[in-house]
Amino acid sequence: MFTHAFTIGKPFGFPVRIDPSWLLIAALVAWSLAVGYFPREHPDLATGTYWLMGVIGMLGLFVSVLLHELGHALVARRFGLEMGSITLFIFGGVAEMTAEPKNPKTEFWVAVGGPLVTVVLMAIFWALTPLAFPPPVDGVVGYLAFVNTVLLVFNMVPAFPLDGGRVLRAWLWHRTGSLRHGTRIASKIGSGFGLFLIVLGMLQLFAGALIAAIWSAILGLFLRGVAKASYQQVVVRRVLEGNPVRRFMTPNPIAVSPGMKLSDFVEDYLYRHHHKLYPVMEGDILRGMMGPREVRKVDKEEWPTVTVDRVMLELSEDSCLSPDTDSVDALERMQRTGHSRMLVVEEREGRTQLLGVLTLKDLISFLSMKLELEEGEPPPLGQTQMLAAQRND
Numbered sequence: 260m261f262t263h264a265f266t267i268g269k270p271f272g273f274p275v276r277i278d279p280s281w282l283l284i285a286a287l288v289a290w291s292l293a294v295g296y297f298p299r300e301h302p303d304l305a306t307g308t309y310w311l312m313g314v315i316g317m318l319g320l321f322v323s324v325l326l327h328e329l330g331h332a333l334v335a336r337r338f339g340l341e342m343g344s345i346t347l348f349i350f351g352g353v354a355e356m357t358a359e360p361k362n363p364k365t366e367f368w369v370a371v372g373g374p375l376v377t378v379v380l381m382a383i384f385w386a387l388t389p390l391a392f393p394p395p396v397d398g399v400v401g402y403l404a405f406v407n408t409v410l411l412v413f414n415m416v417p418a419f420p421l422d423g424g425r426v427l428r429a430w431l432w433h434r435t436g437s438l439r440h441g442t443r444i445a446s447k448i449g450s451g452f453g454l455f456l457i458v459l460g461m462l463q464l465f466a467g468a469l470i471a472a473i474w475s476a477i478l479g480l481f482l483r484g485v486a487k488a489s490y491q492q493v494v495v496r497r498v499l500e501g502n503p504v505r506r507f508m509t510p511n512p513i514a515v516s517p518g519m520k521l522s523d524f525v526e527d528y529l530y531r532h533h534h535k536l537y538p539v540m541e542g543d544i545l546r547g548m549m550g551p552r553e554v555r556k557v558d559k560e561e562w563p564t565v566t567v568d569r570v571m572l573e574l575s576e577d578s579c580l581s582p583d584t585d586s587v588d589a590l591e592r593m594q595r596t597g598h599s600r601m602l603v604v605e606e607r608e609g610r611t612q613l614l615g616v617l618t619l620k621d622l623i624s625f626l627s628m629k630l631e632l633e634e635g636e637p638p639p640l641g642q643t644q645m646l647a648a649q650r651n652d
Contacts, residue, residue: 264344264348327377341356359493384400420449420489439494460472460479505615507586516541521570529554534600536601553570574602
């Protein structure tokens, strides 16, 4: 999701990354505080003072959001959940979990871990507001007390994927015994809340509040999209989980020889079979992988003389799977690497043996068929995405 984010540190061992979109919102927050909020709340200060207050207020908001997400991450670690990075982006922050919680109790405590941190911050800043600070300090403290209160109230709205929606999902999961059912209801409420924000944005537009209208509409669209995607993710996990890739792989895949000329590879394989990845085999020994990207590294005039072994890819963990790899893990690796085909290999007698090829289309086809047979539901991927997956094979 955050392909251009960069890492700024690793507090408590969690990589903290900033998406470029956050830089835009940070600049807008600092500007709005310096030219609007602080001059209105604390008049008669110098322009430079307002800008300093704006920057400090923006950094305080940044730290508040970061601590909120660290609360989620630390509780998740306490319950044995593997966490990825914490990413700050235009809509705030997100602590990325590599797997769903195993039970409603874990879901509940991970969900409230962030809000509990925000409650502590809110209490600290509100306790400081009555003290006799200089006006610039008093203004920043008051803003941070206010903004943490807003963050808490907004995040506790029972609309998935907000924290309140995750608490609701934990309760529904506990009551029904089904994570999927709980996610479906919480996601529908989240989608409805997103629609409410879009309508609110339209009303704000008619009232002349252009910036607020745009922000509400964009946030509403984002929440609706994430709510739908979250439910789809749960469905995919529940259907694929526990199925090893050997169940879906295609054995005896089409392979090429290391001594083949690139011109023959293009004409006889790429143009005929349209796959994105081919194993390179010398007898029964797997030497590497070959695809159109490797061909493009060579000028077309040299294709008749350059052989596959000169440009083929080496075997790597990003492109190879064990036959016992869980299908959910395989799908996540495909999403992370952008590969739609992966080699299924096994170590035998000190050599890497090719067993088959796993494609994204194989996983989607199984997912679609199982949902249709067992529940009469369409696949959680749109037709456009399925066609795209087939093209990428």
